[in-house]
Amino acid sequence: MSTVHVIVPAGVGDPRRPSGGNTYDQKVCAGLGARGWAVGRHEVAGPWPGWDGRSRAALGAALGAIPEGSVVVVDGLLACALPEVMVPQARRLRLLVLVHLPLGCGTEAGGGGEMLRREGAVLHAVAGVVATSSWTRDWLMSAYGLDPVSVRVVEPGVDVAALAPVVGAGGRLLCVGAVTETKGQDVLVEALLEMTDLEWSCRCVGSLDIDRGYADRVRARAAGSVVGDRITFDGPRVGADLDARYAGSDLVVVASRTETYGMVVTEALARGVPVVASEVGGVPSTLGSSSSGQRPGMLVPAADSQALARALRRWLTDETLRGALREAARERREVLANWSATADALGSVLRQVAA
Secondary structure, three states: OOEEEEEEEOOOOOOOOOOHHHHHHHHHHHHHHHOOOEEEEEEEOOOOOOOOHHHHHHHHHHHHOOOOOOEEEEEHHHHOOOHHHHHHHHOOOEEEEEEOOOOOOOHHHHOHHHHHHHHHHHHHHOOEEEEOOHHHHHHHHHHHOOOHHHEEEOOOOOOOOOOOOOOOOOOEEEEEOOOOHHHOHHHHHHHHOOOOOOOOEEEEEOOOOOOHHHHHHHHHHHHOOOOHHHEEEEEOOOHHHHHHHHHOOOEEEEOOOOOOOOHHHHHHHOOOOOEEEEOOOOHHHHHOOOOOOOOOEEEEOOOOHHHHHHHHHHHHHOHHHHHHHHHHHHHHHOOOOOHHHHHHHHHHHHHHHHO
């Protein structure tokens, strides 16, 4: 039996704070275990991706307790900002850093040059890097000059789901993601305010606690408008509760300012639901095309509420377009990779590092 240790943020399974990164971490731990790996999962508390003396010490203690020569996967949310912990441990452990979102990406928010320096030092020191999208791999190699051989791509999978039923004229809109500036719910609300003459409703599902000031401002803007009763903020949803939200939607909207992959996109496509999304990061590749070459949704510039409003208006007023996008989404659904493929791919990387 092969052994791997996985270092993840504390609360990775907390249903009050779901995220794509947390889902990925949990799915691969379970998938590796099902394939015969002995998985030691270590949760480390901290204000990640920020840190303080206590969290830095906790990460050091967790790594220090692992036997020398062990294969260890560390979530980049913890690893990438702490070269003072990771670099010394890389001399005794076979470390892989799992990068969902580079901390140096968008350097103003991430600490500017200092964050780039810290993350680069970590990624150059470890045995390998696992990026969750080709876009992320390309960004990491460009930003840090990493050896292409050391950076592998292991994309997220998606769970099989039933097709969402088609009801009415397509007005049931869904946005899934923590209510933060990165996810762009403010852009979505402004776009919706341009469509007071059309029939629609929009449910926003995601944590309201990660950036409470932003969430409060967005909710106040929606509530104070003439369409306030048509926009709801439901808080986080997971499991069957989230499945029901997808099943009850006609269109998923991803208004993010930054996305390295966009797991919400494949969650929608797994149910045959088209997507309108910001054309950022790895989203265009994740959205992909059907076998006939039709994109199963529409892409718009990030942070452009007018462009988003135009795309949503097209969806709501053009029945032929809706039919074409639904058909493309159902075709795309048939070729989506599942989490089993993700676990197989990561297992292959781990075996190479172990060897």
